[in-house]
Amino acid sequence: MRRVLTRLKNLFLPDKELSAQLEHLLGFKPKHLPYYQLALLHRSKNDELARNNERLEFLGDAYLGAIVAEYLFKKYPTQSEGYLTEMRSRIVRRETLNNVANRMGLQKLVQYNTQDRGIERSHIFGNALEALVGAVYLDQGYTRTRTFVIKQFLHAYVDVEMMASTDTNYKNQLLNWAQTNRQSLSFELMTDKREGARRMFTVGIFLNDALFCEGTAYSKKEAGQVAARKALELIAGNH
């Protein structure tokens, strides 16, 4: 691991400069720079296994999710588990993370194949932000990671109140899109399954008579919303 990391060095800014930029971004001075260099390395730059940020993204995604969960649990002491789950998914979804990463200026630090035009439109900067959380965890431990996520991510870039108050009727948004684009659209109940004391519903969305995507939840209405949100994400990803 150490040897691999040392050989990565020449891809990056001089250590002092990178360290200064990271300190500005993180709110503290990084101890072990190679963690951060790996977090900023997209696979398009280096396709050998274990020399890109995907493992750190896995780790960072997990801690980001946990810390945001705790933050919401304490911020909304009377809200249901369903509400907390929905709020968290709004905060950690790819679009939000990519948007925050860009505002943080991560695109200037991430090493990727600039010849690949598709990349700029994908979510590699949001993924690098997750990898950065993983690097902070390895470098600084849990408590500092928690502070970083709350202060430098949530407080600095995410308008949690606004997200909480946004009425996201995905089904309506999707129906509007279909009308504008003259697509035929239908929602159909696929499965209705008892799970212990509850029922689970899966709703499928059919676009021009072909199944486009599905959503599952504890109510038919919520399953339709989950499916519609997925559909909107798929559609946005194709443009």
Add this chain to the structure above:
Amino acid sequence: MRRVLTRLKNLFLPDKELSAQLEHLLGFKPKHLPYYQLALLHRSKNDELARNNERLEFLGDAYLGAIVAEYLFKKYPTQSEGYLTEMRSRIVRRETLNNVANRMGLQKLVQYNTQDRGIERSHIFGNALEALVGAVYLDQGYTRTRTFVIKQFLHAYVDVEMMASTDTNYKNQLLNWAQTNRQSLSFELMTDKREGARRMFTVGIFLNDALFCEGTAYSKKEAGQVAARKALELIAGNH
């Protein structure tokens, strides 16, 4: 919150006894018992909002996922993100958690409506185990939660090596099931979508010519496996 928790008391074992049983289970003496009482309270026993373990389950699920992620990240330093993701999903999936919860004896501590016959077959004990992780986090903080998850959950009940070596060819398992039960089964590619530098594949499983479920991954093969695993879970859930 405190008032609600105090009123829950009479549902449970006397404090001293519950505390002793929890100490045995957790490996330490709980400080604030009401967190644990809430973690052990299923909604079927009490359907008023915020008086069941679902919020704690949300919190505990998040920390369990993060701690298992870190454990695997360090245990398998050369494995890919895909491998770590698959291993984690095997460890934290409902079936595994429910199985561990039963072996821990959680069914004796969880308060639920014993009249509801469906419950014993559902995953409420696995869910209570997640809620218990949430209670430990609130009561003891991150470091002790991490120790609890690693020692009392992973080391004591989960055979990670065995899970890693199990060849889970879900597609074959599903084909065997279909043959035995004389069902017609087919795998079809539903979508193939470019996402930045990669392609994402969605494979659908058709059971007697109706779409049964779907799986999405970065390769067609893996998407088929994801879909087949889902199908097996759905089938198991119906029996």
